[in-house]
Amino acid sequence: MNIAKIETFLVAPRWLFLRIETDDGLVGWGEPIVEGRAEAVAAAVDVLAGALIGADPGRIEDHWQVMTKGGxxxxxxxxxxxxxxxxxxxxxxxxxxxxxxxxELLGGPVRDKARVYTWIGGNSGSALAEDALRAKANGFDAVKCNATTQLGRIDTPAAVRDIVDNLTQLREAVGGSFDIAIDFHGRFSTAMSRRVLPLLEPLLPLFVEEVVLPEFSRDLGAVTASTSIPIATGERLYSRWDFRDVLPTGIAVAQPDLSHAGGISEVRRIAALAETYDVGLAPHCPLGPIALAASLQVDFATPNFLIQEQSLGIHYNEGNDLLDYLVDTAVFAFTDGHVDRPLGPGLGIEVDEAAVRKAARNPHRWRNEVWRHEDGSFAEW
Structure with a gap:
């Protein structure tokens, strides 16, 4: 069995799917994507494909080594x-x-179901509370939200108070047996992190994510030392070597993305490395069904797994949502805040190839917003 064809498909809302077919007709799916840079990733896939056509697909580790180091x-x-x-x-x-x-190829399952969380939106405490209560009614017991828009390097007391007040209103709405994760999207400076996080400690967040930009990841020790809140990071780290500098800083949760950090092969290694620092795994995945399926395969074989992000209903999914490209959507049935272990072969999903090819006739050109401060300078999105 050899690789005969590699194709990519730009599909709404902002995803890139990949299809590999062997000379005996077997098909495998992947999801390579940098949100907002999908066309560049598709071109990189095309470059890598040149060395893979005609090769044995079963030599996964050898292919990984050559793809990452051979150029x-x-x-x-x-x-x-x-x-x-x-x-x-x-x-x-x-x-x-x-x-x-x-x-099963990663050592077999260590759990029968995996905890998942859902995203909520809203720029006010009341909107966050309303969305969280809706998620709770739908069976989730954990949500994640952004708690702010753009921030100054050291913002005003009013801006700080808005963050605290909005999240306090959210906590009061959902009660103490419900988890809240907070994503700051790298919008804090280290100084703002040290100012704000202690004020959020009474709310007992599950974790606070990307409080500073990835460029400052090795300096996270100053943040973790300033607060009892578990700190999470990793969606913009792409290898075990990137995580090597971060894990000793005292973070609590590693968040590699299965579509960014080298796939199943590398995230499996990142998870094992994180375990040696008593750090949990919570893969980043505001993406499509193939990325989620790949994440779950790692989750079910990883002892230090914490919780899984998924994109059903997320604000990015305009026009198409998580389940639209699957033949059987039941594999992602979320019950009591969990998803059952998939039993199907491979990634455990059946991609609706006809739907993918139809959607790819109108490829997206999704780009994230570019924000600016009041003085006209660039602001982190």
């Missing part, structure tokens, strides 16, 4: 995401060829 220049989001999608598809093929889920 001399290494790393970065575009290349790592291209590798990630191909890696996912190769694992999907291997599982299908052997008739087992990927987690």
């Amino acid at each position: 001399f220049y290494r790393g970065g989001p575009v290349l790592s995401s291209a590798v990630a999608g191909i890696d996912q598809a190769l694992w999907d093929l291997k599982g299908k060829a052997l008739g087992v889920p990927v987690y």
